[in-house]
Amino acid sequence: MSYILYGDKGSGSGPVEMALAEIGAPVELREVPLSSDAQLDSEYRRLNPMGRIPTLILPDGTVMTESAAILIALADRHPEAGLLPPGYESARAVAMRWMLLVAGEFYPHVTRYDYPERFAPDPAAAPGIRARAEEMGRELWRLIERECRPDPFVLGARFSVADIYLAALSRWIKGASWIPMQCPRIEALARAVAARPRIAPVWAKHVPG
């Protein structure tokens, strides 16, 4: 029995696909093209009521949404892959801290950037919402650079799903164009994740250039 992953190129299904590749778990990929708003179809929303990707179906049929929760579940279900320290170790708390900061604070800026018209009744407000989302997203990465200080990973030499998550999302909202200059630690983390042999082909698919 394999996992089933609903997603699209360059989206939140990227880090999930990378984690599955690192684990070596079989997965069937099902396309939900954001370009045609397929995530809003009523049939898909029976799986993911928020109308978002990714959605992961576990081999026993359990439906999971929320990218960070999915990565944590995958790490816990495949302890042999060593993608998160066990719960009694402080290192796990550190990995969760930075990963969930990105999930809870940065990802909403991505939604504001991609769909600014949702956030104000006046369409004329959209460019301002978009610009502010980009600024606030950058402020957050600068904070992570300063306070988390990955070296090269969030847990130093110990790789975890937090690294996959930070690396993949650091490319969004034009991150690939400014993070190399302003956040060298996050850039080094992203390069180290992208270079992992099992992740590299998935990275190339989700992160153009």
Ligand SMILES: N[C@@H](CCC(=O)N[C@@H](CS)C(=O)NCC(=O)O)C(=O)O
């Ligand atoms: N909290 C969700 C956010 C997922 C999300 O916003 N995904 C984006 C793609 S990266 C999406 O589906 N956007 C389409 C929309 O908002 O209509 C998660 O972490 O999985």
